[in-house]
Amino acid sequence: MKNQVNHILLTFNGFQDPYNKNGKIGPILSILENWDSNWQKIIIFYTPDMKAKADETCALIREKSPETIAQPVQLSLEDPTDYESILRELRQHYVKLREDAAQYYIAAASGSSQMHACWLMLTASGEINARILHIKEERFRKQGESLIREINPRTSELPKVRSLVTMEALPEISAKDIENARKESGLIGSHPEFLKAVDLAVRAAQTDIPILLSGKTGTGKELFAEFIQKVSKRRDKQFIIVNCAAISESLIESELFGHKKGAFTGADKDKKGKLEIADSGTVFLDEIGEISPNIQAKMLRFIQEGEIQKVGEEGNSKKVDVRIIAATNKNLKQAVSQGSFREDLLYRLTFPIFLPSLNDRRSDIPLLVDYFLEKFNKDHNKNKSFAQDTLIVLQDFKWKGNVRELSGIVERTVISSRSQIIQPHDLNLGLSVPGTSSPSPALPDIYEGFKLEDYIKDIRRQFYEKAYEKSSRNKSAGARLLGVTSQCFGKQLKEYKII
Numbered sequence: 001m002k003n004q005v006n007h008i009l010l011t012f013n014g015f016q017d018p019y020n021k022n023g024k025i026g027p028i029l030s031i032l033e034n035w036d037s038n039w040q041k042i043i044i045f046y047t048p049d050m051k052a053k054a055d056e057t058c059a060l061i062r063e064k065s066p067e068t069i070a071q072p073v074q075l076s077l078e079d080p081t082d083y084e085s086i087l088r089e090l091r092q093h094y095v096k097l098r099e100d101a102a103q104y105y106i107a108a109a110s111g112s113s114q115m116h117a118c119w120l121m122l123t124a125s126g127e128i129n130a131r132i133l134h135i136k137e138e139r140f141r142k143q144g145e146s147l148i149r150e151i152n153p154r155t156s157e158l159p160k161v162r163s164l165v166t167m168e169a170l171p172e173i174s175a176k177d178i179e180n181a182r183k184e185s186g187l188i189g190s191h192p193e194f195l196k197a198v199d200l201a202v203r204a205a206q207t208d209i210p211i212l213l214s215g216k217t218g219t220g221k222e223l224f225a226e227f228i229q230k231v232s233k234r235r236d237k238q239f240i241i242v243n244c245a246a247i248s249e250s251l252i253e254s255e256l257f258g259h260k261k262g263a264f265t266g267a268d269k270d271k272k273g274k275l276e277i278a279d280s281g282t283v284f285l286d287e288i289g290e291i292s293p294n295i296q297a298k299m300l301r302f303i304q305e306g307e308i309q310k311v312g313e314e315g316n317s318k319k320v321d322v323r324i325i326a327a328t329n330k331n332l333k334q335a336v337s338q339g340s341f342r343e344d345l346l347y348r349l350t351f352p353i354f355l356p357s358l359n360d361r362r363s364d365i366p367l368l369v370d371y372f373l374e375k376f377n378k379d380h381n382k383n384k385s386f387a388q389d390t391l392i393v394l395q396d397f398k399w400k401g402n403v404r405e406l407s408g409i410v411e412r413t414v415i416s417s418r419s420q421i422i423q424p425h426d427l428n429l430g431l432s433v434p435g436t437s438s439p440s441p442a443l444p445d446i447y448e449g450f451k452l453e454d455y456i457k458d459i460r461r462q463f464y465e466k467a468y469e470k471s472s473r474n475k476s477a478g479a480r481l482l483g484v485t486s487q488c489f490g491k492q493l494k495e496y497k498i499i
Contacts, residue, residue, distance in 0.1 A: 006040040006102040010094075010119075010130065012111030013046040013054040013072075027109035027135050028057055032065060034147050035133060037105070041069040043097060045090070045111075047077045073097070076333070080112040087118050088347050094128055095200065095352065104130035108151065123153040173231050178202055181230035185223045188371045191361035197224070197353055204351045205232040210303055212288075212346075213327040215355030218402030221327035224355065225284040234323055238281030240274050245287035252295055254311050257302075263312025275308050275322050282323040288349075289330035289341060300345045324349075358399040358406060365395045368403060372410040384414045386422045388462055393424045461496040464489070468498055 009031065017026035025033070032039065042061055046054035051074065058070035075089040106123065108116045122128045132151040141147070182188075187198060204211050205228045213221040222241065229239045247255050254263075258273030274283055285291075291299070302308060303324060307317040326349050335341035358365070369386055377383055386394075399405055409427065417426040463482060467489075471477035479489035493499045 006099065007037045007105065008099065008102050009039055009042045009105045009107060009133075010128075011042065011044055011107035011109075012115050013044050013050050013057055014110030014112075015053075017053060017110050018057040018060050026057075027107060029060060029064070030135055031107055031109070031133055031148060032061060032068075035105075039065065039068045040102075041071060043071045043073055045073050045075050045093070047075055047080055081114045083114055083118060086115055087122070088350075090118060090122060091127065091350065092352055094122075096354075104128065106130045106132045107134075108132050109135040120151075120153055173206075178231055181227055185227035185230060186371070187220065187223055187227055188368050189361060189364035190367065191356070191364050193356040194361050194364060197355050198227075200351075200353045201228050202231055204228065204353065207351075208323050209351045210324045210349045211326070211351045211353060212332075212349035213325065213353050213355060214332070215329065216357050216402055217329045218399075218404030219355040219357060220403050221329075221355060222284065222286060224353070225282075225286075225325045225327065228325060229282045229284075232282070232323070234280065234282050238278040239284065240278045240281065241284045241286060242274055243286045245290040249292050249295070252291065253298065256295070257298065257308045258310040260310050260312035263310070267312070270310075273308065273310065275302065276318065276320055278322050279320040280322075282325060285324065285326040287328060288326040289328040289332055289335055293340075293342065296342045296345050300342060300348060303345075303348045358402040362395050365406070366391055368406055369394060369410060372407050373414065376411045376414045379411075380415055382414050384417065384420060384422055387424070388466070390422050390424050390427065393427060393429065397429055460492070461498070464492050464496055465498050468493060 011028055011031075014027065017028045019029075020026050028042070028044070032042070044054050044057060051072075054072045054074075058072050061068055061070040073093055075093070077085055077089050079085060106119045106128070108119045119128075119132065123130050123132055132153055133148055134151050135148055136145070182198065189195070201211075201224055211228065213224050215221060225241075226239065229235060242255065244252065254267075254271065254273065256273050256275055258271050258276055259267050261267055261270050285299075288299075305317075306321065307319055309317045332341050332346050336343045336346055358368075369391060373384065373386065394406070394409075401408070409429070413422055413426055413428075416428075417423075419426070464478075467478040467481040468475075471481060475490050475493070476486050479486045482489065484492075490499075
């Protein structure tokens with residue numbers, strides 16, 4: 001019987017994959033055929049020059065094992081012998097690809113020796129919780145010895161490796177406190193992609209690793225930064241927000257690092273910068289993609305050395321202990337290729353967390369509406385609610401401004417609508433609404449765990465409830481509206497607990 005735990009193999013594609021120079025199958029196909037495991041997925045990392053070989057290997061995996069998902073992943077890796085680049089790329093991709101409740105294996109047989117060493121360091125440190133498989137060369141194998149052997153990265157023979165971030169470490173804060181911090185920060189939602197971002201934020205918060213929050217405008221990057229602060233060991237320390245886009249280039253260096261009296265016109269006294277004020281706390285650099293190359297260089301030095309130097313203070317630096325959380329709505333990799341953002345600074349923001357757009361988690365809209373309704377009803381001394389038709393319109397809307405835009409619309413509508421129950425025409429979205437030339441409501445977001453039957457049952461309940469209300473609670477009239485018998489109509493009203 002197939003194991004219920006997903007078995008996932010991580011591997012590089014080497015020069016001997018899929019076949020070696022003698023025409024024999026290479027390491028990846030050898031593991032596929034000789035290791036006793038039902039692989040749910042094989043993730044093949046490859047460098048740009050190995051794309052064709054990686055594609056060929058994936059095609060053969062699908063041919064030999066149709067039930068196995070073969071997933072090629074290209075790395076931005078020009079030098080396969082550069083340890084730092086290999087570690088950085090593997091860390092970033094593992095964070096994105098990681099699945100809970102999966103048993104990971106690593107094939108330390110394909111790729112360069114530096115790649116093998118990086119796999120060993122990442123598993124020995126605990127950053128990647130996986131078992132390592134290695135293919136023993138034929139000349140070293142004893143008679144009857146297995147082709148593939150497992151390496152224990154935690155053996156006492158290997159030195160202990162200290163990690164930048166331990167992915168499997170349990171948070172030093174209770175689940176209840178995490179949930180309370182989530183609510184306080186306004187992180188509302190149950191969509192899997194959103195919960196994945198929350199989980200990564202909790203795990204990263206237990207370390208001092210620099211974090212990069214990315215996502216479209218209005219997805220809640222500042223709220224996530226506040227949440228990370230609340231669940232971190234720095235929760236009782238300073239949390240300072242710096243909007244990099246709102247400060248001119250001539251002032252941002254002084255704002256961040258401080259200045260000495262007389263450093264420039266108007267500097268009539270010494271000033272502490274935000275990084276010094278936040279010592280032992282956290283600084284949130286919003287819109288970090290907007291800072292100039294000069295400030296980028298100074299921030300890189302600060303993240304590396306933990307030292308600040310005030311403007312006008314030559315040769316004198318000060319150590320400070322500050323956690324950096326940065327955010328951007330830009331594609332910083334594209335900015336690097338265009339020369340507007342430093343590559344080394346991007347990679348010093350070691351822990352990336354991507355926040356999904358509201359359009360990608362529409363199933364969360366009713367939850368968010370309830371949250372905002374409670375908040376704005378209290379703020380404005382109202383008692384409004386949303387009709388079901390109104391929620392359908394909100395779920396169908398294209399949210400360019402994401403959660404921030406939804407929040408603004410809910411508050412505006414709570415204030416401006418004359419009725420207690422907010423109808424679609426109260427929204428003023430510039431949309432067609434039910435009762436006019438309304439487009440069909442959007443299909444719900446589909447995600448792992450979504451149940452079609454539950455969704456259809458809920459839609460049926462809404463129609464029966466609407467027909468009952470529209471017919472002034474007359475069962476016969478309501479049944480005619482839906483084209484069903486009175487007996488059927490009455491039975492469904494009871495089943496859905498409408499009466």
